[in-house]
Amino acid sequence: MIKVKINGQEQSWDGDPDLPLLWFLRDEAGLTGTKFGCGQALCGACTVIVDKEAVRSCITSVNDVAGREITTIEGLHPTGDHPVQKAWRQVNVPQCGFCQAGQIMQAAALLMDNPKPSHEQIREAMSGNICRCGCYQRIENAVHLASTGV
C-alpha cells in the first residue's frame, strides 16, 4: 500500500507501484485537471508540483512519490486565485487551454524558486512546456505579470 498526499488529502494505492502518477491522478483519483500530452516528459502537460518542485507526472511512478506531498492544478489555490492563475486570466492566455494546467504549475514552481525571473529565465524555465496553439507570448507576459504583482 503506497500512501501519498494529494492537495492535502491522504490517498492510497495498492495496485501496480510503477503506475505513472499521471494515470493515478486522472483515472484512479479522478483529478483530471492534470493532462496527458506525450507520456515521455516532452511536453509538460502533466506537470504537478511535488513538495516544491515541478515534476512530470507521466514519467514519475506512484512509488516515486510515496509519502510526498503533491499539488495539482485543482489544489494550487482554494478559489483558483493563485497569482499565476489570476495573471493568466488577466492576459486571456489560453486558446484551446489543454496545455495550460501544466504551464500554470510550471510557472508556479518557477516563481516559488525565483520570485522575480527575468524574461530569459522565464523563457528557459517554460521551454519544457509545449503549447501547440502557440500562446507563448502571452504565457511569458502572464508569468512576468504574476511575478510583478497582479
Add this chain to the structure above:
Amino acid sequence: MNFIDNPGKLRGFEKNIKVEKVSRRSILKGLGVTGGFVLAAPVMSRQAFAYETGAGKMPHGVVVDPRVFVAVAPDGVVTIIAHRSEMGTGVRTSLPLIVAEEMEADWSRVKVQQAHGDEVKFGNQDTDGSRSTRHYLMPMRQIGASARTMLEQAAAKRWGVPATEVKAVNHEVVHGASGRKFGFGELAADAAKESVPSIEGLKLKDPKDFHYLTKGKIGIVDLHDITTGKAGYGADVRLPGMKYAVIARPPVTGGKLVSFDPDGALKVSGVEKVMQVRGWPWPSKFQPLGGVAVIARNTGAAIKGRDALKLVWDDGPNGKYDSVAYRKELEEASRKPGLVVRKEGDADAALKSADKVIVGEYYLPHLAHVSMEPPVAVADVKGDKAEIWAPVQSPGGTREDVAKTLGIPEQNVTVNVTLLGGGFGRKSKCDFALEAALLSKELGAPVKVQWTREDDVHHDFLHTVSVERIEAGLDKNGKVIAWRHRSVAPSIASTFAAGTVHQAAFELGMGLVDMPFEIANISCENPEAAAHTRIGWFRSVSNIPRAFAVQSMVGEIAHATGRDQKETLLALIGSPRIVKPEVKDLWNYGEPYDSYPIDTARLRKMVELVAEKGEWGRQVPKGHGLGIAVHRSFVSYIATIVEVAVDDKGKLTVPRVDTAIDCGTYVNPERIESQIEGAAIMGLSLAKYGELTFKDGKVEQKNFDDFQVIRMDESPLITNVYIVAPGPDTPPSGVGEPGVPPFAPALMNAIFAATGKRIRALPIGKQLEA
C-alpha cells in the same frame, strides 16, 4: 422564453459545464413550442442579410430560431447555445456573444451551453474551414434580435403600450415615457408566448451601439475553468463503470492484423481484457483502422498491457511507401505537363520567348496535427442506443458515422461535444469515436479510448506532401509575362475514394488556380499523384505549400530583377480589380463569388498596411533580414513581415513578426490576435521542423522529440497584429486558418535577405548550418 429541451444531457460531465440550474419546467409547460424554422440560403433575402454566404449550402444549412438557441430563466439568467466546437479559436464565446449583443443581454448574466450533435435542430455544426463567424455572424445577430423583439413585445403588452415605445437596454426592457422597467427574467414566461418575428422585419442594432462586438474586452467563457483545471476535455469524461482502452493499430495504412498473443498483456496488473477491434479496408473515409484493444482499469495499465502484446501484421499495399523515393516521384511528375486546371493566354509560348525564366521547385513534406490533446473518446452503447462524449469538430458527422458503424438509427445516437484540446482539422475525422463505440458495444460497458502521442503521430490523417514547381518568364524589362505552376500532391479525396490521383477542386482553389497576379500567360497544372497513407485536412490545407511556393517565387523574382520584395509583390498583384480566373468550378471556399470575390485592392492594402506598420525597409542588424508575403485564403486577406536573425552557426531566431489581416466584419479582435499569434508559432514550427517521413510504409517519428514543434525559447519575441475591416457591410471571412500560409514564405524571404540562401524544401532543418 424557451428553450433548450435537453439541458441535463451532459451526464457525468456536468461538473465542468456551466449548466443553468434554475428550473425551467413551469415555463416549458404552457408553451406549445413549435419546430424551429430552417433557412437555406436561397430563401435568405439580400435585404435580410446585406450579403450572402455559403452557409445555406452546408449540410443542414442554418437554423435561425431563438427558441433553439436562447433560454431566459425567471431569475434573469440567459442561456445561449454554442453549437460549434471549441478548439481554441474562441468560437464558444464569440457566437453566443453575438446573440447577447443583439438581445441587449448583460454578458455577466449569460451562460453558455454546448449543443450536442443535432444538425436538424441546430443547423450545420462542422467546425472547420474557418467558417463559424463567417457563416453565423448574421444568423446569430438575427437570433438575438428576435429574442429581444419577443421580450419587448411581452413588456409592451403588459403595459398596454405600443411596442415601438419600449426598448431593451442592458437586460431590462424599459418604457421610455413612463420610466417603467421589467427585468428579462420577469418577462421570460410571457416572451415565450410571443410568436417569433420574421427575419425581414427585424431591426438589428446600429454597430455604434455595440457593447461587446468589435471591442475585444471579453475573456473566453472557459477561462476560469481552464486556469483551475475544471474545464472538461474529451479525456476528462468519467462515467460509472467506465473501462480504459488503448488500441494497437496496423503500423502501415491499409495493413491488417494476422495474429496476436494476448498473454503478456493479460499478466499486467490492472489489465482486464484483450480484444480485437474491427477495421475497414483503406480507404474508407473515417472508419477505424482496426487492431487489438487492451482494456484495463486505468490508462496506464492499458498502455503497459499493450506494450506486452505480441502482434503480427500484414502490411498490405502500402508496405513499401518511402518518403525519399516518393519525393523523387513527385519531382519528376512536376517536370512534365499535367492536367491543365487554369489556362489564360499561352504560357508555353511565352516561356519560350521570355528573356529570362526563373524556376523554383518547392517541397513541403507530410505534417502531423499533434493537437495537444491526442484523440480520445468515451462511448456508452446499450442495445440500439449509443451515447458518445468526444472532442469532435463535426458532432453531426460523428452522429451519422456512429449510427452507420453500429447499424442503429441516427436519432438513437447522442454525441456530447466536450472541449477540444486543439483540433487543426484532425478532429474533423471521428475514427476515435467510432473505435470507442465499437468497443463499448462489444464490452457492454462504457469505455474510453485514449490515443497515445505515438498513436497520434503514427495514425494521423496527414497533411499532404507536395512539390510545387513554378516557372516564371520575364521580359527584358523584368516584367513577368508567363507563369506556369504545377502542383503535385496526393489529394484528401484519396481518403474517400480509391484510385484518386488528381486534387479536388477545393484543393486546387487554395492558392493554385486562384492565384491573383496580373500576368498575361498563365498555366496551372495538376500532374498525377497517388496516396499511400491517410491524407486529411490540416489547418490551412493546400494553402500552406501554395503560399510557400508562390510567395517564395516572388522573392526569387525580386532578387533576379534587383528589385525590392514588396515592390515586386505589388507589381505582380497589379491593378486594383476583381480577379476572374478562367477556371471551371472555381472553388471559393464555398462562398458566392459576388460576396467574396478575389479583390486585389484588398490584397494590395494588406501589403501596404503591413509594410507601413511593420516598418518595411527598416535598418536591421547584420545577420538579420526582412521578408514579406501575402496570401488570400478562407476568403480573408493577410500579409506578414518576418524579421529573422541567423547567426554564424546557422541558428535561427525570429525577433519580430508583423501581420495585417482583413477578415471583413469581425466580432472579437482579441481572439483574432490570439489566432494570428498562434499561427505564427505554427508557421514557424512547420518551417523549422515539420516533417513526417515514411520508411517501409511506417511513419518514422514517434513523439515530440522527433516531430518537434516550437517551444517558448525559440518563439518570436514580438508578434504585432493589425486588424482592418474595409467597411461595416463587408462580409465576415475566415480567421482560424489564414494566418499560417504567409508565414513560411515570409520567413524564407527573410532568410534569403539575411544569408543569401534560398530554401526551397521544408523543413529548414540543418540547411542553414552548412
